[in-house]
């Protein structure tokens with residue numbers, strides 16, 4: 093008799109959510125985690141700590157730039173960097189402790205250590221081999237670097253090192269204008285660092301709706317971040333704790349250098365499957381190192397499933413969570429479904445940027461007839477009161493049926509606002525459905541309604 097119905101390897105958002113769902117469905121469940129604390133990259137060195145630093149530095153920015161205009165006079169707070177890191181660590185502790193509590197509450201065993209799979213139906217942790225009917229691999233991802241760059245997590249850092257620098261650097265070079273580069277670049281820029289972002293492509297945040305991307309770059313530039321686009325980084329050298337970054341401009345192949353106290357390498361992440369023993373098991377992998385799965389998250393080896401960052405799709409905690417629930421429900425005999433057309437993406441800068449569904453560029457490429465409803469936060473009373481009038485909501489809807497195909501928001505609380513559009517899309521709503529829904533005044537969400545109105549007879553406040 094197997095000891096467990098399911099053993100999940102990895103306790104990030106994909107793994108721990110899956111474990112809870114398994115337990116709720118009556119499956120005897122264990123979770124394997126080698127870190128000291130549960131929660132994976134997201135809770136320990138990713139989403140949560142970066143949001144703590146983004147929040148603290150945003151407060152500082154507000155004090156420095158907007159307090160006086162609201163009649164709040166006096167000296168802006170000074171930065172106690174050690175104190176800020178302590179606050180961040182405290183937030184991590186509360187969150188990882190919360191997951192540990194949830195494991196106990198749901199009677200899920202935590203098998204402490206790094207797991208491997210000697211054969212289907214068995215998971216080895218330390219010297220012990222545990223038997224299980226099903227295995228779910230939720231081992232996540234790790235930062236990927238570039239040739240010619242050695243990460244030391246002191247001077248040349250990934251997001252992990254960037255969350256615990258000894259001090260705020262004077263000059264920070266960020267390689268990659270993606271989500272990590274812009275979130276952490278914002279943190280250090282607000283703390284007074286000179287931040288230079290080098291991006292290979294000709295626009296920041298590749299894949300984002302181009303209109304939003306352009307506006308976003310303008311706003312970040314206004315905040316003090318500098319951008320060099322169309323630049324391929326060749327390498328980084330470190331001497332006496334100072335770094336020199338060499339890059340080539342793609343337009344003319346000219347070579348340039350930049351000095352920095354710290355270099356953040358934020359050029360993407362890759363699946364982390366080291367030490368699991370997948371090769372010996374014959375688990376099929378893609379060329380990009382992702383575990384291949386079918387629509388039910390099953391690998392080609394019976395009884396072994398995989399979810400989250402280590403399989404195909406966007407590397408997002410909430411995508412992993414949805415897959416975690418779905419794989420559990422599938423193992424329990426249900427017929428779950430994850431709607432990959434409605435997975436929101438959020439960048440937690442200020443203002444926030446959020447998107448769901450198709451971009452305008454994608455619709456053009458597909459040759460689809462669409463209409464655009466746009467509304468600026470300048471026309472939103474609440475935003476004006478809060479110095480948050482920069483940005484807009486853009487809804488893309490089918491020209492004939494009015495069905496919402498995508499939405500892009502840059503502005504206050506964009507990461508929260510996007511979800512009413514997600515729900516609408518999940519229900520196959522038309523823009524008119526949103527437009528006819530009463531929205532409380534004065535709220536930022538009125539801007540969403542106005543964008544929906546703009547898909548029809550027109551917005552009211554513009």
Ligand code: NAI
Pocket residue numbers: 139238267268269270271272273275290291292293296297298323324325357358359360361406407408437438439440
């Ligand atoms: P990313 O894929 O978002 O961005 C990487 C950037 O680096 C791209 O713009 C790319 O063109 C650029 N790049 C690649 N090679 C380069 C080179 N040689 N020189 C200059 N630029 C180069 O990756 P990122 O920001 O590292 O994030 C990794 C993953 O983590 C992403 O999948 C992201 O979605 C996820 N994440 C999500 C967050 C959120 O949802 N708020 C927060 C942080 C990470």
